[in-house]
Amino acid sequence: QFVIVFEPVTHSAQFIDVKGEPTRERQNLTVVFNKVSAPNATLAMRPGPLRISLENRTDARVLPGVWIAGDKLHDLLGKRRPFLTAKRLLTNQTFRDIYRTDTLDVDQRLKITSLTFLFTDLKGSTELYERVGDLVAYDLVRAHFRVLNEIIAAEAGAVVKTIGDAVMATFPTPDRAIAAALRMREAMRGIKQGDRDLLLKIGIHEGPCLAVMLNDRQDYFGQTVNIAARVQGLAASRSIYATEPVVDHPQSSSILQTSGLTPLPKRASLRGIADEFMVYEIP
Numbered sequence: 001q002f003v004i005v006f007e008p009v010t011h012s013a014q015f016i017d018v019k020g021e022p023t024r025e026r027q028n029l030t031v032v033f034n035k036v037s038a039p040n041a042t043l044a045m046r047p048g049p050l051r052i053s054l055e056n057r058t059d060a061r062v063l064p065g066v067w068i069a070g071d072k073l074h075d076l077l078g079k080r081r082p083f084l085t086a087k088r089l090l091t092n093q094t095f096r097d098i099y100r101t102d103t104l105d106v107d108q109r110l111k112i113t114s115l116t117f118l119f120t121d122l123k124g125s126t127e128l129y130e131r132v133g134d135l136v137a138y139d140l141v142r143a144h145f146r147v148l149n150e151i152i153a154a155e156a157g158a159v160v161k162t163i164g165d166a167v168m169a170t171f172p173t174p175d176r177a178i179a180a181a182l183r184m185r186e187a188m189r190g191i192k193q194g195d196r197d198l199l200l201k202i203g204i205h206e207g208p209c210l211a212v213m214l215n216d217r218q219d220y221f222g223q224t225v226n227i228a229a230r231v232q233g234l235a236a237s238r239s240i241y242a243t244e245p246v247v248d249h250p251q252s253s254s255i256l257q258t259s260g261l262t263p264l265p266k267r268a269s270l271r272g273i274a275d276e277f278m279v280y281e282i283p
Helices: 071-078 086-090 093-098 125-132 134-154 174-190 223-234 250-258
Strands: 002-007 012-018 027-033 043-045 050-056 065-069 110-122 158-163 166-171 200-213 218-221 240-243 264-268 277-282
Touching: 012 027, 027 043, 065 071, 086 093, 086 110, 093 134, 093 158, 110 125, 110 134, 110 174, 110 218, 110 223, 125 134, 134 158, 134 166, 134 174, 158 218, 166 174, 174 200, 174 240, 174 250, 174 277, 200 223, 223 240, 223 277
Parallel strands: 012 043, 027 050, 200 240
Antiparallel strands: 002 012, 002 065, 110 166, 110 200, 158 166, 200 218, 240 277, 264 277
């Protein structure tokens, strides 16, 4: 059982691990609140009487409280509403549309510990323009963009940018990207040129990155982005390629299992990456 002395003004906390043989002797503990909070090691105290002295060395009024970390506290914490993070905001399409150029300062860099990137590209788009002409091909590409944008937003993702007929999108978790990729592949069956489906190549990778402002637009930088783009380059027509962190994600595995899909492992050389990389083809 834990006892927690928490002070919200200075963001200070002292954890007390109650363990060992019970004692009748009074134990004493002094907790000092300073202007700068410092991490405190967990203290071990024996079950029995305890006097806690609180000393305020700040210029403000503090509001310390003592919490017993039992079932009641866990029930209370379990009722907390999900909190909003920078990652959730930056991967929200509506937020990006409204604050297109106002998210970060031009020299600011925001480190994100985990973000999932999805890259798509139309297979044979050059031949498509040659075969049907610019006007028809342009309408088909626009229809494909519209479908992809709707799916990305529906799966809590956001379009970062389009490059030609390719799309770069982000998702807060790998399972959202997997769900979006499967929906994209199915939706492309409805976009036809004559009796031919438009074929979409998809690559997914997850990892740390930097959020930056680039060309008056919020963008991302780092090796995770590079790998995601290279993985998409491995994909053949209608195939989805994903890396190990993506397919190993518990919710991703559940989605693939429910869909009756078994990822096929492959070792591949990615341009700019020294070692061979494990990737999975989702058939």
